[in-house]
Amino acid sequence: MGEETASTLKDFQIEEVEVSNLDKEEIANAVAKTYVTGQNIKATIILGVTGPLLLKELKKIFGIPFLSFDNVILSVVGRSPLARVVSVVSTFSEEKTLLTCKAVYEFIPNQIYILNSKDIGEIPQLYRRGYHIIIPCSAELVSKPELLDNLLKGLEGVSVENPLSYFKEEIYSLNLGKGKPSTYKIERILPCIADSSKIRFIAQLNANVEDLLPILYLHLKRSNYLEALDALTFTTDKEEMITIYGNGKVCAGKVKDENRAKEILLELIDLLSKAYDYLSRHGSPPAEMFEARRKLNPNIVYSYLPKLNCGKCGEKSCFTFAIKLISGEKKLSECKPLVEEEKYRKNREFLEKLFNPLL
Numbered sequence: 001m002g003e004e005t006a007s008t009l010k011d012f013q014i015e016e017v018e019v020s021n022l023d024k025e026e027i028a029n030a031v032a033k034t035y036v037t038g039q040n041i042k043a044t045i046i047l048g049v050t051g052p053l054l055l056k057e058l059k060k061i062f063g064i065p066f067l068s069f070d071n072v073i074l075s076v077v078g079r080s081p082l083a084r085v086v087s088v089v090s091t092f093s094e095e096k097t098l099l100t101c102k103a104v105y106e107f108i109p110n111q112i113y114i115l116n117s118k119d120i121g122e123i124p125q126l127y128r129r130g131y132h133i134i135i136p137c138s139a140e141l142v143s144k145p146e147l148l149d150n151l152l153k154g155l156e157g158v159s160v161e162n163p164l165s166y167f168k169e170e171i172y173s174l175n176l177g178k179g180k181p182s183t184y185k186i187e188r189i190l191p192c193i194a195d196s197s198k199i200r201f202i203a204q205l206n207a208n209v210e211d212l213l214p215i216l217y218l219h220l221k222r223s224n225y226l227e228a229l230d231a232l233t234f235t236t237d238k239e240e241m242i243t244i245y246g247n248g249k250v251c252a253g254k255v256k257d258e259n260r261a262k263e264i265l266l267e268l269i270d271l272l273s274k275a276y277d278y279l280s281r282h283g284s285p286p287a288e289m290f291e292a293r294r295k296l297n298p299n300i301v302y303s304y305l306p307k308l309n310c311g312k313c314g315e316k317s318c319f320t321f322a323i324k325l326i327s328g329e330k331k332l333s334e335c336k337p338l339v340e341e342e343k344y345r346k347n348r349e350f351l352e353k354l355f356n357p358l359l
Helices: 003-008 024-036 052-062 069-079 092-105 117-128 139-143 146-152 163-173 210-219 258-282 287-294 298-304 318-327 336-340 342-355
Strands: 044-046 066-068 084-089 112-116 131-137 184-191 199-205 223-226 231-235 241-245 249-255
Touching (some): 024 044, 024 052, 052 066, 052 069, 066 069, 066 163, 069 092, 069 131, 069 231, 069 241, 069 249, 084 092, 084 117, 092 112, 092 223, 112 117, 117 131, 117 139, 117 146, 131 146, 139 146, 184 258, 210 223, 210 231, 241 258, 287 342, 336 342
Antiparallel strands (some): 184 199, 199 249, 231 241
């Protein structure tokens, strides 16, 4: 990290390490050398866009969190799930990495626009297209925010997010112990970007819930789990958009009012408590359950159905039934042959793992 960056994070003991390429081997070697010098590393911040898989691998190697601009992008999008965001990167490698992972981070199509720092003059034009949040994912722009100041004059309502504040927040949250959450604190209530009659909020639970997110992912069928960044997103039956982070941070959009926000948090604490009890009794779910969940699509589901097109479920074909199973419009029990005939037992057990609530 640069000198100005280090001074901004002066609350932490910082060991600066120079790397020329953001690849696993070089980063791992640099961190390993720091370990050898006796430094007590609590977290490693990489000032670059790396991709979630690299972060995951490094975390497994060292057993500590690795934070990069990827975490910041996901956090900003999670807090403003319907906002348009410009992510400014500094190298072709970062641009390529973010383009590869872009769909993973987006709540809505074209939510994130990736801009190389050499083209920052395009920001006013992007602003007119509705991109009102800027994330400087370039070490140079983070350490020298004045480079953006003149460019953004006259752009009313534009917001430049400071990645360092997100890193700082993440590091502080590492002090939270893993366990069953029991309370929450609503930190901010803001207008909803998509609907001014609704709100969005940011809250903090009183426990680290990293180990509980995989269980929630298997339980909540309308969810997406980004394991490397410890984040789970899902949509409620009221079309509210919720993001939960492993550090206990909760962000939500399209919420009716503050009372509903409190209801959501209490419901979430109850659900996480059940996930904690499940983990205590059964341990972490097996890898094959995650594999099946990730591959969930109409073709996979259809391959396990009787394929009789008997119409007993109320649909014209088993494939249509598969589509409606995934959307939640149909229940597995409505397929009578699958439920009643012994020859379909193994298929039924597989589909039950996919569709029956885990908690």
